[in-house]
Amino acid sequence: MRSLFRFLFVFAAVCLTVSCSEEKEVVRGGVISLSPALTELICQLGREDRLVARSTACDWPESVKALPAAGDFAEPELERILAMKPALVVSNEFVNPKDADALRQAGITVELHPCDGFDDYRKWVARMGQLLECPGEAEAELNRADARIAEFEAELKNAKNKPLRALYVIWDSPLLTAGADSLPDAVGRLAGLENIVKTEKGYPSISLEFVLKEDPDVIVWFAHGKDWKSNPSWRGIRAVQTDRVLIPRDDSALLRPGPRMFDGIADLKADLKKMFPPESAPEPAP
Amino acid sequence: MKTARIILFYLAAALAAAVCGVLFGATRIPLSEFVQDGALNPIAELRIVRTASAAVVGASLAVSGLVFQAVLRNSLAEPFLLGVSGGSGLGAACAIILGFSAWGFMSVPLFALLGAVAANLLVFAAVRRRSAEELLLGGVMIGTLASSMLMVLITFSHSHDMAGVIWWMLGSVQTVDPSRQLAPASVLLAASLVYLFVRAGDIDLLTFGPEYAWNHGVNARTMTVLLLALASLLAAVTVSMAGIIGFCGLVVPHIVRRLHGGSHRKILIPAALAGAAFLMLADILGRVVSPVRELPVGMVTAAVGCPVFLWLLNRSRAGS
Numbered sequence: 001m002r003s004l005f006r007f008l009f010v011f012a013a014v015c016l017t018v019s020c021s022e023e024k025e026v027v028r029g030g031v032i033s034l035s036p037a038l039t040e041l042i043c044q045l046g047r048e049d050r051l052v053a054r055s056t057a058c059d060w061p062e063s064v065k066a067l068p069a070a071g072d073f074a075e076p077e078l079e080r081i082l083a084m085k086p087a088l089v090v091s092n093e094f095v096n097p098k099d100a101d102a103l104r105q106a107g108i109t110v111e112l113h114p115c116d117g118f119d120d121y122r123k124w125v126a127r128m129g130q131l132l133e134c135p136g137e138a139e140a141e142l143n144r145a146d147a148r149i150a151e152f153e154a155e156l157k158n159a160k161n162k163p164l165r166a167l168y169v170i171w172d173s174p175l176l177t178a179g180a181d182s183l184p185d186a187v188g189r190l191a192g193l194e195n196i197v198k199t200e201k202g203y204p205s206i207s208l209e210f211v212l213k214e215d216p217d218v219i220v221w222f223a224h225g226k227d228w229k230s231n232p233s234w235r236g237i238r239a240v241q242t243d244r245v246l247i248p249r250d251d252s253a254l255l256r257p258g259p260r261m262f263d264g265i266a267d268l269k270a271d272l273k274k275m276f277p278p279e280s281a282p283e284p285a286p
Numbered sequence: 287m288k289t290a291r292i293i294l295f296y297l298a299a300a301l302a303a304a305v306c307g308v309l310f311g312a313t314r315i316p317l318s319e320f321v322q323d324g325a326l327n328p329i330a331e332l333r334i335v336r337t338a339s340a341a342v343v344g345a346s347l348a349v350s351g352l353v354f355q356a357v358l359r360n361s362l363a364e365p366f367l368l369g370v371s372g373g374s375g376l377g378a379a380c381a382i383i384l385g386f387s388a389w390g391f392m393s394v395p396l397f398a399l400l401g402a403v404a405a406n407l408l409v410f411a412a413v414r415r416r417s418a419e420e421l422l423l424g425g426v427m428i429g430t431l432a433s434s435m436l437m438v439l440i441t442f443s444h445s446h447d448m449a450g451v452i453w454w455m456l457g458s459v460q461t462v463d464p465s466r467q468l469a470p471a472s473v474l475l476a477a478s479l480v481y482l483f484v485r486a487g488d489i490d491l492l493t494f495g496p497e498y499a500w501n502h503g504v505n506a507r508t509m510t511v512l513l514l515a516l517a518s519l520l521a522a523v524t525v526s527m528a529g530i531i532g533f534c535g536l537v538v539p540h541i542v543r544r545l546h547g548g549s550h551r552k553i554l555i556p557a558a559l560a561g562a563a564f565l566m567l568a569d570i571l572g573r574v575v576s577p578v579r580e581l582p583v584g585m586v587t588a589a590v591g592c593p594v595f596l597w598l599l600n601r602s603r604a605g606s
Binding site for chain 2: 073170171173174176197199200204205206208210212213225226227230231232233236237
């Protein structure tokens with residue numbers, strides 16, 4: 001009986017702690033962002049002054065580079081963060097999930113949520129607006145995002161051509177691509193692309209034979225600094241033979257679920273239009 | 287069974303595996319579509335290159351393992367014992383993580399080859415007496431050191447680089463350059479086979495120990511170093527082509543030796559053909575079981591090789 005009471009007491013305490021941490025409305029004090037997209041979002045919401053540190057991958061806007069680094073992307077340096085005494089640490093994920101427990105034990109609020117699409121982005125905007133006490137700015141950002149998505153969707157609806165079938169190359173060897181529920185899949189869809197990888201989710205490694213079979217119209221090349229021309233395995237792919245490999249102007253705008261992704265989509269659309277002028281585009285939609 | 291018959295049997299098996307390797311894959315291509323408008327279907331072309339690569343890599347690993355097992359007189363010996371896997375892994379990781387892979391497609395294989403050869407040379411330089419046992423111990427030490435350095439590099443790498451290193455280490459024959467990798471590896475394999483066939487008698491004598499070989503007119507120490515260096519070079523070249531593929535060099539020569547005896551003139555070519563067939567079948571399995579993602583061939587060889595080897599081990603213990 002005593003052990004039952006003890007269990008119930010511990011269970012109630014855990015529930016209370018969890019519910020308190022989930023219901024946290026406002027955080028006052030310094031913020032550390034370990035995700036480039038969230039750093040961009042905080043700046044977009046006009047709360048750059050709250051940032052006390054960033055990850056080494058956070059490089060936009062230019063002014064955040066002056067902040068000290070508190071770890072790599074999703075990899076916090078615990079001692080450095082504890083020394084900085086921030087009130088809030090935000091990231092899309094942690095490579096080692098136990099790092100979040102260590103920070104929470106030190107009394108730091110940790111917000112960890114993935115961001116793989118526009119719905120996730122909306123949730124992040126709303127949450128940051130709440131935590132950083134800027135609901136007006138968050139609402140304006142939500143409206144801007146919704147308006148741009150609506151604009152892209154209207155253009156898609158009125159498009160005369162069927163979507164171009166695309167392969168997103170995240171890494172060339174092994175061939176890592178963006179799967180069905182990934183951010184490149186979502187932004188590419190708004191730019192008029194249809195991902196050839198439909199069954200696999202996340203960022204799977206796929207076979208070249210699958211690529212040859214699917215025969216994409218275009219390859220969107222995110223493998224920065226890698227060259228497909230020197231790799232003989234790529235020569236059999238039609239999009240490579242016809243030079244339809246597109247390197248995005250700024251791949252971070254398309255790979256980061258941040259406020260710049262809508263500009264990234266517009267740039268991607270413009271580049272695709274140049275690569276596939278209306279007269280050479282695939283046959284019209286039925 | 288006569289040697290010619292044994293060779294014919296394994297040749298037939300390897301040819302059958304090669305035909306299957308070209309016919310089966312992630313997608314189904316009707317025979318009529320293998321040639322389109324006078325040109326080979328790109329999927330068929332891809333399959334031919336990877337099947338040929340699997341054959342050369344498998345044969346090289348089996349031959350390398352055969353030599354290691356004979357010279358070290360240890361049925362658990364395998365081609366990567368003299369630091370080849372650790373060295374090549376470190377070389378490839380240097381190319382991927384430190385950014386040298388941006389130099390071009392061949393940079394990773396070249397760094398892997400350099401790493402493997404460097405680790406090998408280090409073993410031969412560090413071990414003064416160069417007896418088989420001491421070379422083996424030196425190889426284990428250098429391999430462990432290289433693996434530790436590899437782990438340090440991985441710790442400081444980004445997730446994409448880490449995925450690249452891990453996938454490379456799992457082994458794959460998907461992206462082999464036919465002219466810059468497959469052709470030189472085939473020449474090395476052919477030359478090694480000729481040399482080993484000629485020296486098969488000496489290898490037989492070495493399996494009875496260096497003193498026995500010495501008493502029969504073989505310079506055991508020189509021969510040991512020469513054979514281990516050649517076997518390691520074969521392994522290093524395969525690693526630079528297809529990553530670290532385990533079990534093929536361990537299980538295949540072991541089985542062939544068990545089935546057909548210890549005469550190396552009799553089992554050299556069958557071991558090479560069996561290794562080729564084994565890796566071709568493992569590659570087919572990897573792409574048929576999981577068509578979109580593909581299983582790394584190193585994983586398939588381990589999954590198939592491990593139970594077979596354990597079964598053999600238990601069978602031999604029961605027999606003895």
